[in-house]
Amino acid sequence: MRTCLVVDDSSVIRKVARRILEGLDFQIVEAxxxxxxxxxxxxxxxxxxxxxxxxxxxxxxxFLGNLRRMPGGDAPKVVFCTTENDVAxxxxxxxxxxxxxxxxxxxxxxxxxxxxEVGLI
Amino acid sequence: MTPLDYEFLRKLLKDRSGLDLSADKQxxxxxxxxxxxRRANLPGIPELVQKMKSGGDQLTTQVVEAMTTNETFFFxxxxxxxxxxxxxxxxxxxxxASRRSLRIxxxxxxxxxxxxxxAMCLREYGAALAGWRIEIVATDLSQEVLExxxxxxxxxxxxxRGLPIQLLVKYFTxxxxxxxxxxxxxGMVQHRQLNLLHDFSHLGKFDVxxxxxxxIYFDQxxxxxxxxxxxxxxxxxxxxxxxAAESVVGITDAFRPNQERRGLYQINPVRSPRGGAALLPxxxxxxxx
Numbered sequence: 001m002r003t004c005l006v007v008d009d010s011s012v013i014r015k016v017a018r019r020i021l022e023g024l025d026f027q028i029v030e031a032x033x034x035x036x037x038x039x040x041x042x043x044x045x046x047x048x049x050x051x052x053x054x055x056x057x058x059x060x061x062x063f064l065g066n067l068r069r070m071p072g073g074d075a076p077k078v079v080f081c082t083t084e085n086d087v088a089x090x091x092x093x094x095x096x097x098x099x100x101x102x103x104x105x106x107x108x109x110x111x112x113x114x115x116x117e118v119g120l121i
Numbered sequence: 122m123t124p125l126d127y128e129f130l131r132k133l134l135k136d137r138s139g140l141d142l143s144a145d146k147q148x149x150x151x152x153x154x155x156x157x158x159r160r161a162n163l164p165g166i167p168e169l170v171q172k173m174k175s176g177g178d179q180l181t182t183q184v185v186e187a188m189t190t191n192e193t194f195f196f197x198x199x200x201x202x203x204x205x206x207x208x209x210x211x212x213x214x215x216x217x218a219s220r221r222s223l224r225i226x227x228x229x230x231x232x233x234x235x236x237x238x239x240a241m242c243l244r245e246y247g248a249a250l251a252g253w254r255i256e257i258v259a260t261d262l263s264q265e266v267l268e269x270x271x272x273x274x275x276x277x278x279x280x281x282r283g284l285p286i287q288l289l290v291k292y293f294t295x296x297x298x299x300x301x302x303x304x305x306x307x308g309m310v311q312h313r314q315l316n317l318l319h320d321f322s323h324l325g326k327f328d329v330x331x332x333x334x335x336x337i338y339f340d341q342x343x344x345x346x347x348x349x350x351x352x353x354x355x356x357x358x359x360x361x362x363x364x365a366a367e368s369v370v371g372i373t374d375a376f377r378p379n380q381e382r383r384g385l386y387q388i389n390p391v392r393s394p395r396g397g398a399a400l401l402p403x404x405x406x407x408x409x410x
Contacts, residue, residue, distance in 0.1 A: 090290055
């Protein structure tokens with residue numbers, strides 16, 4: 001079973017994402033911010049990361065930079081999932097190595113479509 | 122709704138749009154037509170039917186449009202567009218090298234996601250199609266969905282269903298809550314209102330026809346006659362793409378399945394001597410008409 005690290009400071013969003021992704025046969029690991037997520041990645045890289053942008057301690061953008069610099073850190077597919085819904089943020093995320101981008105609010109169809117797009121389903 | 126009202130609507134929808142409703146679809150009719158009746162200040166469907174019978178042509182058009190299913194999204198099912206990029210276009214680029222033109226028809230284009238997905242595919246092809254004359258003809262029964270398609274304006278939900286993020290950034294501009302396709306991509310698509318039950322020979326010949334997830338609503342005879350007429354507007358080496366749950370098999374021999382790529386159909390050069398259908402099981406009725 002493939003693993004997906006869900007990184008969001010909102011427990012509600014993590015719960016919704018968990019329910020959707022478990023329905024798509026992913027095993028879920030949760031983190032509340034970028035720093036926690038990075039610690040989890042040091043112990044073992046997930047197949048996918050669903051990543052919020054604005055979080056306390058370390059935001060999603062900084063986490064992504066750190067992840068991509070780790071040995072093997074270019075392997076996980078990273079899908080941003082954020083309220084930052086403008087072209088400038090999307091372009092920054094793609095430039096930093098994001099594979100896809102979900103603009104909140106989202107539903108199961110959108111998550112499925114985006115995970116299909118990056119070859120995770 | 123009385124059984125007589127339902128029969129009136131079933132017949133009208135079959136005649137006007139080809140929609141083949143089974144006897145147990147009253148709930149569907151009620152759910153789609155009750156809001157329309159209320160907008161027309163009518164208490165219910167019996168009154169709606171009465172008004173249509175007494176010559177409400179505009180209302181009848183609205184009823185037909187309300188009953189059509191417009192579910193669509195960008196790059197729907199993904200695989201047909203992989204076939205377009207990896208199989209159909211390379212072959213056509215070779216075959217049409219001297220005339221340098223391509224014509225593609227998106228039959229039942231709904232709100233435009235299909236023809237615009239095709240247009241983006243072609244644009245992404247880059248230099249290989251530079252200087253070619255490209256025509257994408259998008260048709261639909263409903264004027265309302267055609268207007269939405271022409272505008273090329275989509276909600277945040279719509280642009281996230283099937284559209285890769287790189288293409289969103291490249292071809293769309295954000296307008297408040299909405300996203301608008303670039304004038305370049307919109308300009309590649311010509312829109313025309315068309316009922317597939319009527320003659321479409323005036324559209325000319327096509328290299329590729331997308332007719333996906335629309336014929337499932339038609340009965341076998343109607344499908345067979347649409348396939349026959351599509352074969353006549355298809356170039357001999359053209360390709361027909363159907364929806365994932367659709368096939369020509371057992372309906373017509375005007376087309377034959379592509380052996381290598383599922384969901385693709387080519388003109389059948391070896392048709393039966395009696396016009397095609399008679400030798401296929403279950404098609405004697407069609408052949409006799």
